[in-house]
Amino acid sequence: MVYVNYYLTMIKIAIIQQFQYRVAYYFYTFGMIAEPLIYLVVWTTIANAGGGTVGGMSAGAFAAYYIVWTLVRTMNISFTPFGWEDRIRMGQLTSMLLKPIHPIHSDLAFFGGEKIPNIIMWLPIAVVLSLIFHPIFAPSPLGVFVFIISIWLAFIIRTIALWLLGMITFWTTRVSAIFDLYFAFELILSGRLVPLTLLPQWAQNISLFLPFQWTFNFPIETIAGNYSNTQLWLGLGMQILWIAVGSLALQFFWKRALKQFTSVGN
Amino acid sequence: MDMIGYIYEDCLANNNIPAYFRKTALRSAMKEQIMAEIIQVQNLKKYYSIPIRGEGLKESVRSLFFRQMREVKAIDDISFSLEEGEIVGFLGPNGAGKTSTLKTLSGLLHPSSGEVKTLGYTPWQREPNFLRQITLVMGNRNQLQWDIPALDSFELNRAIYNIPRAQFMQLRDELMDLLELKDLAQKPIRNLSLGERMKMELVGSLLHRPKILFLDEPTLGLDVSMQRKIREFIAEYNRRYGAAVLLTSHYMADVEALCKRVIIIHHGKIIFTGGLHELANRFSSHKTITISFIEPPEHIEDYGEITEREENTVKMRVNKNEIAAVSAALFQKFQIGDITIEEPPIEDVIDTLFSAKDQIVEKSSDGIR
Numbered sequence: 001m002v003y004v005n006y007y008l009t010m011i012k013i014a015i016i017q018q019f020q021y022r023v024a025y026y027f028y029t030f031g032m033i034a035e036p037l038i039y040l041v042v043w044t045t046i047a048n049a050g051g052g053t054v055g056g057m058s059a060g061a062f063a064a065y066y067i068v069w070t071l072v073r074t075m076n077i078s079f080t081p082f083g084w085e086d087r088i089r090m091g092q093l094t095s096m097l098l099k100p101i102h103p104i105h106s107d108l109a110f111f112g113g114e115k116i117p118n119i120i121m122w123l124p125i126a127v128v129l130s131l132i133f134h135p136i137f138a139p140s141p142l143g144v145f146v147f148i149i150s151i152w153l154a155f156i157i158r159t160i161a162l163w164l165l166g167m168i169t170f171w172t173t174r175v176s177a178i179f180d181l182y183f184a185f186e187l188i189l190s191g192r193l194v195p196l197t198l199l200p201q202w203a204q205n206i207s208l209f210l211p212f213q214w215t216f217n218f219p220i221e222t223i224a225g226n227y228s229n230t231q232l233w234l235g236l237g238m239q240i241l242w243i244a245v246g247s248l249a250l251q252f253f254w255k256r257a258l259k260q261f262t263s264v265g266n
Numbered sequence: 267m268d269m270i271g272y273i274y275e276d277c278l279a280n281n282n283i284p285a286y287f288r289k290t291a292l293r294s295a296m297k298e299q300i301m302a303e304i305i306q307v308q309n310l311k312k313y314y315s316i317p318i319r320g321e322g323l324k325e326s327v328r329s330l331f332f333r334q335m336r337e338v339k340a341i342d343d344i345s346f347s348l349e350e351g352e353i354v355g356f357l358g359p360n361g362a363g364k365t366s367t368l369k370t371l372s373g374l375l376h377p378s379s380g381e382v383k384t385l386g387y388t389p390w391q392r393e394p395n396f397l398r399q400i401t402l403v404m405g406n407r408n409q410l411q412w413d414i415p416a417l418d419s420f421e422l423n424r425a426i427y428n429i430p431r432a433q434f435m436q437l438r439d440e441l442m443d444l445l446e447l448k449d450l451a452q453k454p455i456r457n458l459s460l461g462e463r464m465k466m467e468l469v470g471s472l473l474h475r476p477k478i479l480f481l482d483e484p485t486l487g488l489d490v491s492m493q494r495k496i497r498e499f500i501a502e503y504n505r506r507y508g509a510a511v512l513l514t515s516h517y518m519a520d521v522e523a524l525c526k527r528v529i530i531i532h533h534g535k536i537i538f539t540g541g542l543h544e545l546a547n548r549f550s551s552h553k554t555i556t557i558s559f560i561e562p563p564e565h566i567e568d569y570g571e572i573t574e575r576e577e578n579t580v581k582m583r584v585n586k587n588e589i590a591a592v593s594a595a596l597f598q599k600f601q602i603g604d605i606t607i608e609e610p611p612i613e614d615v616i617d618t619l620f621s622a623k624d625q626i627v628e629k630s631s632d633g634i635r
Contacts, residue, residue, distance in 0.1 A: 002428045009425040013411060013418055020413050020454075095409040097374055098402055099426050100394035258392075259376045262314060 006101060007109045014113025029121055033070055033129075039193075040066040040133060055198045060136030061224065065195050067129045068220045073192070074118045075151040076215055078159040079107045081166030081179050088169060093261070104250070108159055115155070138225030146232045147223040153239040154215040160246035161211055170257040185210075191217030211242045304478060304510055305348035305371060310380035312341040312366050312534075340366040341377070342534030348478075353504055353511040355525035359620055363534040364514040365404075368480045371512070372402045385477060398427055401476040403467055405486030410455050416466045417451045420473060427474035434473060441469045444499055461492035468496070472503060479503075481513045485520055497523045518612045532620060546609040549619045552583045554608045555592070560601035569596060578603075583610070 018025055043062040047054045057065070087093045096103035129135075139147070165182055168175050187193050189203065190212035196204055207213045218235045221227055227235065318334045319325060341363045348354055358364050369375045371382060373389035373396065382389055387396035403409075410419040424434045442448055445465040450458060458466065464484065472479075481500070485493040497520055504511055504524075515521055521528060522542060530538040530545075538545060555570065557563075559578045566572065566580055569592050574581035584592050589607060596602060609615075 002425070005425040005428065006422075009422050013414060013422060016418060017411075017413050091404070091407040094369075094374060094402075094404075095407070097392070098372065098397060098400075098409075100397035101426055258390075261374070261376075 002101075003105065006105065007112075010106065010109030011113030011116065014110045015117055018114055018117050025117075029118075029125070032074055033125060036066040036069045036073070037129075039069075043194075044133065055195075057195060057197065058136065060134055062195075063129075063133035064135035064137050064224045065220055067126055067133070067135050068223050069192070070125065070129075071119065071122045072151060072154065072216055072219050074122060075115060075155050075219075076158050077114070078111045078155065078162050079166070081162050081169070081182075082176065084166035084169040085173055088261075097258075097261075102254075104159070104163055107163070108156065111159065112152075112155065137223065139223050140225065140229070142229055142232055143222050143225055143227065146236055147219055150219040150222055150236060150239060153236070153243065154219050157211055157239060157242050157246060158215045160243065160250055161215075164246065164249055164253060167253055167257045170260040186212050189213065190215060191220065195220075211246070214239045214242055302349050303347045304350050304385050305346075305512070306381075306383045307347065307367075307371070308345050308381040310341055310344050310367070310370065310382060311339070311378045312363075312370060312375060313378045314338045314340055339534045341370065343380070344531065344534070344536045346529055346536060346539060348510055348512060350477075351504065351508040351510055352527065353500075353513065353524050355521040355528040356512055356514045356531065357521065357528055357616060358514075358531040362531045364531055365482055367531070368402060368482050368512065368514065372400055372480050373397065374402075398474060399477045400480065401471040401474070401478070402480040403471045403482065403484055405464065405481075405483035408455070408463065408467065410463075410466060410470050412456050413454055415452050415454055416447075416458075416470065419455065419466075420470055423470055423473050429474055437473060437475065438469065441472060441503075444502060445469065445495065461488045464488060464492070464496065465499075468499065475507060475509075477509055479509055479511045479513075481511060481515075483515055484513070485515060485517055493517060493519065500524060518616070522612060530616065530619065537619070542612055543609065545619075546612065546615050549622075550610050550615045551586055552610055553586055553589055554581060554610055555584050555589070555596075556581045556604075556606045556608070557596060557600075557602055558604040560603050563600050 040062060043054065043057075043066075044059045047057065047059045047062060052058055054062075093103070096106055099106075165179060168178060188199070189196075189207040189210055196207060196213055196217045199207070207217075214235070218239070222232055222235065314337070315335045316338050317329070318336045319329045344363075344367070356364050356367065366375060370377050371384050371389055373384075373392045376390045385396060385399050387393055389396065410416060411422070420434075420438055423429075424431070429437075442451065445468065447462070447465055447469065450462055450466070455463060455466065468484070479500075484500070485496050488496065500511060500513075501524055503509060511524070513520065513524060525542070527539070527541055528545060529536055538549075540548075554573070557580050559580070562578055563580065566582070570582035570584035572580060572582045593605065593607070596605070
């Protein structure tokens, strides 16, 4: 009950804060659309020039992929590992650690709460983009159900992954290079840069054993209608598995990280 | 022998008391002692390893391959305790180990060695039940949400600490009344002045009615009137709810107004524990006499070191052992309208104490070299 109350209150605060900075919010939304629009225009042009398809994907399939991409990308946003240094230096972590609730709940609740206005904002954008690019969706009812669940599970996986990454800051500062390397792998192997089906088979095989595609490619494909029922359930299972693995790793490293925490000067 | 020891022996010796009652008496005595001492610190040490880098490019490159570390003893084998409802001043110069101690007692830092029990818990195990009973307020840090009104932040604290709504509303309004904050409740925190923010911080930190308040320079950077208000508030909160307070402050007015007992820490070691009066007695060789003469006095400097002189009023430092003799001589020689004898300002006593300790440290390190 404590957690339900906490999450509801934090979600409310996140929404209030979103509306406090309206202009920043509009710029953020515009920025979120710019990236997939570029990919979409490029791939649609290539598909049209190559006889209508690339790697088996039509212009309509690309449109569907990148329109859903805009929502999934928003769902992927969580506390950045680059922020941990400031979080420690400015004393925000100290404040979080004094509360009788694990600080990851603060990020899950706050960034989760921000998604609600983002989803509402996304709906008219998706309609406009659909009118322009004519996407081809063929989701089953199960696909829609799995999509709704999977975007939230994707958010949880990515939050845990970014937390684990950010926690390196407890042992050493100046870790930007490690973060950049991680994000480069994520960009390619998650399906953010290109749909995974367009990658070479060996890259697709590697991505099966990494968490990236379960945060990005999988939710998109569920609504695009490219998966069988078995694949949908298996995908959900993989997401839950990654959450379990991530949670165990988090528990293990968090205890050790706190021993390293010096809280000096804050 | 401590209290439990006496009761235990008494109980064992008295065979007329049934075994059940003997055990009950012993249990309640033990509980009383545990309840009485809500913070127990034994041989606490906190050492940090800090990398040392020389100046210039050459040293920077060298440090890549040969990393030198230096050990800093932030807390160096300290022991003390705090009783229920007690307000204790934890004093020391910058870098003495005050904040590190507060952070260890509140579970933020793992010590290098030693034992700490805060409310019966080991702080760094960070059990939720422990965290629900303490608060740490730092004068230079903001714990409330920056962009939203304080009322929304308070609501979040209500959820975190699972405070029943009626109790929350009653305490929130009571604390806001005490600090005269009602008109500011709707403003985002970022729009408040430093003093207003500090007052809001205090309200937010006390909504869960903690049993222990760790206050790290709560009046830092505030004007005199705001400092006074915060002091009065802390005293009132302590009176109403019986919470223990461990307070660090560089403003002696805070300490004098609030603390019956002080712990003085220097270079990570406790160098004094006791009352302010005892501190002045032990570490000051002088007292201050202020005399209002009926007529301008002559050769008054023969009686002590003049520190202030204004028309017929003179303030002077007199050796503690000579106070009685000097007072008598003054009454004999001059016509006196009024006379007061005071301990020297506590700042001066502490300053003298730190300087003396620094000289000892310097001498001992000279010896090592």
